[in-house]
Amino acid sequence: MKFDNIIIGGGLSGLTCGIKLAEQGKKCAIVSSGQSAIHFFSGSFDLLGKVNGEEVTNPLESMKFLPQQHPYQRVGLENIERLTDEALHLLIRAGLSFTGKADRNHYTLTPMGVMKPTWLTLNDFTSFDQKDSFPWKKAVILNFSGFLDFHTLFIKDGLKKFDINAQIKNVSMKQFEAIRKNPSEMRSTNIAKEFDKGNAIEEFAQKANLLSEGFDVVILPAVFGLFNKSVADQLKEKINKPVLLLPAIPPSVPGIRSQITLRERFQELGGTYLLGDNVEEGIFEDGRLLEIRTNNHGDIKFEADQFILASGSFYSKGIVATHDKLYEPIFGLDIDGDNNREEWFDEKFFNDQAFMRYGVKTDENFRALMNGEPVQNLFVAGSVLGGANPLKEGSGAGISLLTSLHAAEQILK
Template sequence: MKFDNIIIGGGLSGLTCGIKLAEQGRKCAIVSSGQSAIHFFSGSFDLLSKVDGKEVKNPLEGMKSLASNHPYQRVGLENISRLVEEAPQLLVRAGLNFAGQADQNHYALTPMGVMKPTWLTIDDFSRFFHNDSFPWKKAAILNFSGFLDFHTLFVQDGLKKFGVETQVKNFAMKEFEAIRRNPSEMRSTNIAKVFDRGIIIDEFAEKVNELSKGFNVVILPSVFGLFNKNVTAEIRAKIDKPVVLVPAIPPSVPGIRSQILLRKRFEELGGTYFLGDNVEGGTIENNKLVAIQTNNHGDIKLEADQFILASGSFYSKGIVATREKLYEPILGLDIDGEVEDSEKWLDEKFFNDQPYMHYGVKTDKQFRAMMNGKPIENLYVAGSVLGGANALKEGSGAGISLLTSLHVAEQLLK
């Protein structure tokens, strides 16, 4: 099978790149091994939250002090200023509405009751503009009986630090009795499927209104709108006070919905999405990758003019570490880091900035992958498989995925 572009990896980075290319008429395929980090989505996309451990108010300004090998610096700050405007528009075209500004972080309420600085927040969730206060003084924290993935006491303790009077209340509804009998079935996605049918929204809203009398705001777990993105808005319209949704333990309902809508957008544009398939190797001729082999396709090679590696970092096995070595598993690409000396991978203090988190596939200035010190002419790299950043410490993971993917797509479209 022959394509213009083949993308290895079906997460946020791969889908962003694929949509951008498909919108410009490219015949694209994405090979995805399965679930991506979007399924762990907290409701917000970070651009840059911290530099050297200090909170960043203006991400675009904060990027100026990043190291020269950081993905943002390598994309170029002028390009970043343009791409941060393009990324939300691409998401909107996929049916995902986000709000936020690249030059001013806002805050999102986390499951730990902490205000976390972030860039873009999906419309299910509330945005806050102060990290030391809460807009309401009396909050009802409501949860479904038997739902163990929403830790109400953490939220309660966090809000108490803001001087908020809170009360936790659990409630039951007969529609959830069947899944409540088995704790493994009382998960956010199963609750969301019940709401997707639309038959209990009125009853649920009535119950919430009754339980929240005397309070200024209602706090609920984000378990609405798995396949029907209008459910959250319908529920908010029927509850007679403000509603703040807080992420539950993954799998994330808004995350799965985001993955579904991004994939749908890609396929509607003519893209081919190979789900549940692993890339096992590739054929390189004259310093070009001409085809890849996958587990599901056997002897059938997938050919393309250009390839994009968006396979993710350690979590997605885009990079693998053993006791002896650290490597890129598909083609054996060069790694930017101390790959041979495992003692240099880690800092003995667990919460310190771990060196291995900065490791990734080495590329040239055009983001072409390096192998044996030379760039492969038609293999580009995007997303968290790139080196040069500790996305966890910086709060930059989603921004790197979105913006490097758009930048790489632009290189291919020139």
């Protein structure tokens, strides 16, 4: 099979790159082995939350304090503002809607009851301008009876910092009796599927209205609208208090919905999305990648003019660490990381962990290096790139979005 571009990995970076290339008329395929980090999505895309341990107000301004090997510096700070704008519009065209600006972080309340700076927050969730005040006095936290993935006590504890003495109440409904019988079935996606059918919305809203009498705000787990985008809006309309949705333990319902929305956009643009297929090897000639082979397609070749590696970090096995080795498992590309295992991690869990910065080495145009030489038509994007600690910096989605748009620009030049 022959394409203009083939993207390895169907997470946020692979999909963003694929949508941009397909919007420009390229014949693209995405091959993706499985779930991506978006399935664990908090509801917000981070751009830059912290630099050198200091909280960031204006990410565009603070990027200049990042080290030279950071992906934002390598994309070029002069390109970042334009790319943030482009990323937002690409996501909006795909059907996602957000609050947020690249030149000023806003805050979202985490499931630990802490305000966290971020860039774009899905409209399901509430964004706050201030981190040290909570706009309501009396909060009720409503959970589904038997749902163990929403940590109400952490939220209640977190809210004490804002002088809020929240109350926790449970809602029981007939619709959930069947899935409640088996605790492993009482998961966010199964609750969401019941609401998607439409018949739980009215009853839940009535119960929420009764249980929230005397309170100013209703806090709920974000388990609404897996396939039916309008569920959260319908509930917000029917519940007669402000509703604050907070992430539950993954799988993330808004995350899966976002992934589906982006995948559908890619396919509507004519893209081919091969899910559940693993890219296993590539055939190279004269410094170019000619074709890839996948697990499901055996001897069938996938050829393209350009390839993009967007296979994620350790979590998605885009790079792998064994007891004594760090490697990129598909092509054996060069890795920017330490060979000495002792240097990989700090025993103090919350310290900056060196391995978080490891990734595939590239040249200045984001082309992968193999044995020190760039592969002319293999670009690298997203969290498989090294040079950043997205967890400490709060930069995960920003790096994925901006580096994949940048890689697409190199291809479209």
